């Protein structure tokens with residue numbers, strides 16, 4: 394029982410990180426119908442930028458954890474957003490009207506560029522960050538096993554829930570969100586109404602990248618290490634999460650992220666850690682057989 | 698006086714398929730102008746080329762004296778040209794209200810309530826359906842929504858591509874009546890493409906006939922209605 398609760402907590406934490414990354418996949422897919430394969434690497438860049446920001450702030454003598462954390466969050470989000478913007482501008486926009494596979498190939502190229510750039514600039518070895526937030530709450534203790542909820546885990550889950558709420562509001566209630574949804578459905582018509590479609594797409598990448606940066610910081614705080622390859626693995630998982638939840642759907646991305654996080658954690662805890670990815674992907678395949686559009690994907694019931 | 702919309706020697710193509718072959722056409726302020734022609738003549742292409750889809754290969758398009766031939770579509774919309782395009786193209790996953798909000802993208806938010814009230818007065822049906830998704834509206838309701846959405850920007854020039862398509866005669870009549878009201882009360886200039894040539898020519902001040910990407914005839918609505926070649930090609934078999 395205690396063991397189960399502990400795994401649940403760990404799974405939800407991991408799932409939150411996947412969910413935040415998955416939001417970026419799903420938003421970009423929603424608006425331009427393309428998988429941004431470089432998104433996982435944007436997440437990795439976000440984590441590295443956070444690490445660098447921590448080091449710089451520490452050397453400047455800013456060591457109060459809440460302040461440092463807030464500054465790192467802002468700096469990493471802003472710079473990563475810039476990366477996201479640049480990726481769209483350089484690799485996708487020029488190809489928007491060419492054949493369908495072109496932006497996909499360009500995305501894979503962009504992913505390789507980002508990985509290698511960070512590998513060369515930061516080295517191939519794993520970079521550690523000393524734990525910043527230590528301690529936690531003991532929830533249960535039966536003498537042999539203690540259920541721990543760490544402060545980092547609380548931070549991750551609370552941040553994720555808050556961001557999810559803000560984004561749902563943004564997409565459903567604001568003008569920008571409405572413009573994004575309009576672009577999703579009919580770009581040309583949206584431009585006929587006076588909306589700058591290029592700008593709307595740029596902003597989608599900017600927001601997706603900012604979310605990935607938050608995920609990167611959370612990852613850094615949780616695991617304490619980053620490496621240039623982390624974006625590939627996490628990216629594939631988050632992409633799977635987005636598809637599982639129903640690509641294009643924001644709640645779907647979050648749900649998918651949670652499910653992948655939970656499956657992975659429980660499988661490693663009860664069966665074998667080597668097969669955790671096999672389990673996650675098998676479940677994806679099974680779900681897609683019965684629900685081809687994912688769990689919360691919209692069934693296409695439209696009059697044309 | 699120069700025309701509000703002034704099209705000169707306009708050519709446009711889809712790849713190698715030339716769809717517009719040197720069009721000259723004017724819409725003056727306060728005018729209803731109609732364009733009639735057979736299927737595939739290039740009517741919708743002309744409407745869309747005004748917004749640059751596809752871009753003109755040659756010739757010029759001026760609006761209110763300003764060259765808009767190479768302007769991005771959203772900048773053109775900001776000059777208060779609105780279009781209810783072929784196929785309506787309403788946002789099917791958005792509610793009626795959100796569709797109208799999209800239509801108001803370029804207009805002053807202060808006038809939003811006024812504008813929407815005007816549209817509900819014109820099409821009371823839309824008010825009843827305000828929270829319904831666009832995709833679940835009937836064809837006629839979708840047409841009303843497409844026109845209403847275009848009107849939300851308070852256009853100076855309204856482009857309507859077959860607004861009566863697929864509508865019951867009574868509803869089509871309602872739409873034509875609405876166009877006339879807008880024109881007479883607000884002086885709205887309307888450029889109308891219609892299959893229903895009889896109604897369109899009766900409604901319009903002037904008309905153009907397009908054949909195979911070129912204008913072959915033009916004149917006042919009444920004139921064109923009387924022309925034997927128009928009667929033979931577009932009016933036989935009733936209205």
Ligand SMILES: Nc1ncnc2c1ncn2[C@@H]1O[C@H](COP(=O)(O)OP(=O)(O)OP(=O)(O)O)[C@@H](O)[C@H]1O
Pocket residue numbers: 711714716734735736737738739740741742743783
């Ligand atoms: N996207 C496109 N790609 C290639 N050719 C096109 C495209 N759209 C239209 N055409 C061609 O251009 C010509 C003019 O088409 P257009 O839609 O302007 O005709 P129309 O006068 O509006 O006809 P209808 O009355 O049927 O709506 C047609 O021959 C059509 O096949």
Ligand SMILES: [Mg+2]
Pocket residue numbers: 740741742783858
């Ligand atoms: Mg047409």
